[in-house]
Amino acid sequence: MRGGGGMKEERPDPLQLDVLLSEVSHMHARTELYWRFLKKKMLPAAAAAAAPPKSPTGAMSPRDEEEDEDEITRETRKKAEAERAEERTRKLHALLHKSRVGLGMQELIGRYIPMEAYYVEEMVAKAIGEAQREDKGHTWITSSMVDDTLFLVRKAVSTCGRHGILRCSRSHGTVNNAVALLETTFYKALATPIEAGFPSASLFTAEMLGVGGVVPTGGVTSAAKVAEQRETYLCTLNNARVSADLLRQLRAALLKESGAEGTVVPEKMKLASALAQLDDVAKRMEQLASRGCNSVAKVAIRPTIRNSCDQYLERDHELTSDQLAEYESVDPFIESFCVTVDRLLVPFERSLAPDNYQDLLLSTCDECARGLLSALLKCAFNRLGALQLDRELRYLTGYLSGVAGFAAREKCAKLTQIVCVLNVESVDEAKEVWQSGSGVSRSLGSGEFKKILGRRTDLPKTAVQNMELIS
Numbered sequence: 001m002r003g004g005g006g007m008k009e010e011r012p013d014p015l016q017l018d019v020l021l022s023e024v025s026h027m028h029a030r031t032e033l034y035w036r037f038l039k040k041k042m043l044p045a046a047a048a049a050a051a052p053p054k055s056p057t058g059a060m061s062p063r064d065e066e067e068d069e070d071e072i073t074r075e076t077r078k079k080a081e082a083e084r085a086e087e088r089t090r091k092l093h094a095l096l097h098k099s100r101v102g103l104g105m106q107e108l109i110g111r112y113i114p115m116e117a118y119y120v121e122e123m124v125a126k127a128i129g130e131a132q133r134e135d136k137g138h139t140w141i142t143s144s145m146v147d148d149t150l151f152l153v154r155k156a157v158s159t160c161g162r163h164g165i166l167r168c169s170r171s172h173g174t175v176n177n178a179v180a181l182l183e184t185t186f187y188k189a190l191a192t193p194i195e196a197g198f199p200s201a202s203l204f205t206a207e208m209l210g211v212g213g214v215v216p217t218g219g220v221t222s223a224a225k226v227a228e229q230r231e232t233y234l235c236t237l238n239n240a241r242v243s244a245d246l247l248r249q250l251r252a253a254l255l256k257e258s259g260a261e262g263t264v265v266p267e268k269m270k271l272a273s274a275l276a277q278l279d280d281v282a283k284r285m286e287q288l289a290s291r292g293c294n295s296v297a298k299v300a301i302r303p304t305i306r307n308s309c310d311q312y313l314e315r316d317h318e319l320t321s322d323q324l325a326e327y328e329s330v331d332p333f334i335e336s337f338c339v340t341v342d343r344l345l346v347p348f349e350r351s352l353a354p355d356n357y358q359d360l361l362l363s364t365c366d367e368c369a370r371g372l373l374s375a376l377l378k379c380a381f382n383r384l385g386a387l388q389l390d391r392e393l394r395y396l397t398g399y400l401s402g403v404a405g406f407a408a409r410e411k412c413a414k415l416t417q418i419v420c421v422l423n424v425e426s427v428d429e430a431k432e433v434w435q436s437g438s439g440v441s442r443s444l445g446s447g448e449f450k451k452i453l454g455r456r457t458d459l460p461k462t463a464v465q466n467m468e469l470i471s
Contacts, residue, residue, distance in 0.1 A: 014122040021119060024112050025159050031105050039089075113173040120156050121181055124149050128189045133235055139350040142238045149186050150246050153178045157254055175274040182247070182281045190240045190285070194292040198299040199229040231351070237292040238353045244285035251278040290359050293352075297363035301344050302371075305364075308337050309371035313378055317385035318457060324384045327391075334392040338399045341368065345403070361404035365411035368400065373415050376422075377451075382458045386422040393419045414443055421452050427463045434469050 127148035133141050156174055254275055312333055319327070341364065348360055381389065393416060400408035409416075417440050424430040430453055433440055440449070446469040453464050 011122075012118075014119050014126075017115060017119045021112065021116055021159075024108060024115075028105060028109060028112075031101060113177070116156055116174060117177040117181075120152050120178065121185065123152050124181060124185055127152070128185070140238055140353050141235050141351075142242050142353075143235055145186075145189065146239050146243050146246065149182075150243070150250060153182065154250055154254070158257060175271070175277070179274075179277040179281060182278075183284070186243075187281070187284065187288075190236055190243070191288055193233060193236050194240065194288055194295070198233055198292070198295045199226055200299045233292070234296075234348075234351045237289050237296075237356050240285045240289040240292065241353045241356050244282040244289070247278045247282040247285065251275050251282075289356055293356055293359035294363050296348065296360055297367055300348075301341075301360075301364050302367050304340060304344055305367050305371045308340055309375040312337075312372070312375045317379045317389070318382040319384040319388055321384065324388055327388055331392070331395070334395045338396065341399075342403075358404070361400075362407055362411065365400050365404055365408045368396065369412045369415045372396070373418065376418070377455065379455065380457045381422055381455055383423075383425065383456075386419070386456065390419050390423055417443055418452050421449065422456060424453070424456075427453075427459060427467060430459075430464075431467060431469070 128145050131143040131145035131148075133143050134147075135141055156178055255272060315333065345361070345364065349357055352360060376389065393412070397409055397412050397416070400412065421430065421433060421440065421444070424433060430449075434449060444452070449469060450464055450467060453459065453467075454461065456464075
């Protein structure tokens with residue numbers, strides 16, 4: 001409503017609107033119940049009135065007449081009776097829905113849909129604005145906005161289904177409004193902080209620099225702010241992931257409540273199609289959480305891994321037999337590298353939901369594979385150095401597959417092929433590896449293959465360059 005003078009818009013109180021919506025839904029339910037009562041009483045009476053009159057005494061009864069009928073006549077008569085019954089049902093349905101009560105309820109439901117959309121939108125905005133972190137008995141946390149929002153969505157859709165509103169002509173407006181709200185307001189509340197990226201301490205320090213390039217006092221306070229921002233970011237990632245799981249559970253529950261799963265009834269098929277949109281929103285939530293996990297790996301994992309890989313460049317990889325034997329008992333690099341990676345991951349294992357942590361593990365595997373690949377392409381190896389590299393790779397893939405599963409080996413597939421090329425004993429064996437169909441020729445071009453083989457200092461350079469590689 002608008003008042004006089006200032007033309008200020010008055011918005012209804014959502015809590016009061018909740019009571020009104022409940023009354024409307026109950027009115028619709030009672031109307032549906034009354035109509036079912038009328039149909040139960042009127043349809044048998046109409047059928048009895050349309051039945052043929054009873055045969056007079058001594059005349060052939062309808063049963064005898066039916067026995068005298070041939071099969072075609074009998075089927076024709078039954079079909080005509082079914083059509084008349086269907087016509088009576090259709091006329092009664094039209095009579096009820098075109099009555100003053102029917103038209104009034106349709107008009108009321110037409111107003112119910114936008115009122116309910118406003119109510120849910122206002123309450124979701126309030127849930128987002130007043131969100132508080134929740135500890136549900138595990139180390140990783142979410143916020144109250146997830147449960148509050150999905151409770152409101154389920155309440156709206158369940159109320160319509162329970163009171164018969166989902167069977168009206170504007171049946172799926174509630175579902176569509178709920179999905180639109182999840183795709184806009186709710187998704188934006190999660191996406192805005194995630195798309196901004198995982199907070200970096202260096203970026204925060206740069207923002208805090210004064211005009212003269214001097215960092216203000218209060219470094220401890222700045223570190224605490226970064227820690228708080230990171231905790232909020234990880235909580236948002238968990239919100240996105242948990243929302244995806246709960247949306248799928250919500251869709252399954254609503255399908256079961258409405259009986260729309262696997263049905264061929266047109267109205268319920270439409271409802272099932274509308275509820276399928278919840279799966280699409282769930283996929284968007286999962287993709288958002290995955291992008292956030294990649295951002296965490298980029299900011300919190302990648303710099304340390306790159307520094308460790310730079311240390312790999314400082315080592316000599318043209319080994320003697322004594323050095324190779326010594327490295328077998330005391331490895332100079334890969335064990336400490338895996339310890340460093342494990343130390344980076346431990347805090348996130350406590351802070352992230354299981355699926356988010358798994359995504360972070362796979363992103364970390366990517367970072368490890370890329371970092372080591374970049375480093376070893378700058379190193380020179382002899383045969384024994386390549387053997388040590390093979391040991392290191394086996395140790396690394398064993399560690400990564402232990403924490404991230406078999407998918408970690410797929411992340412290291414190219415690195416494994418490159419190490420295989422570096423471990424050939426001769427140029428002829430390198431040709432056999434290229435032609436063996438092991439996938440090396442598909443993932444590595446001929447130029448890259450020769451470049452990798454050129455890192456072996458004990459193989460003749462001219463023979464490597466003049467190799468004829470046929471794909």
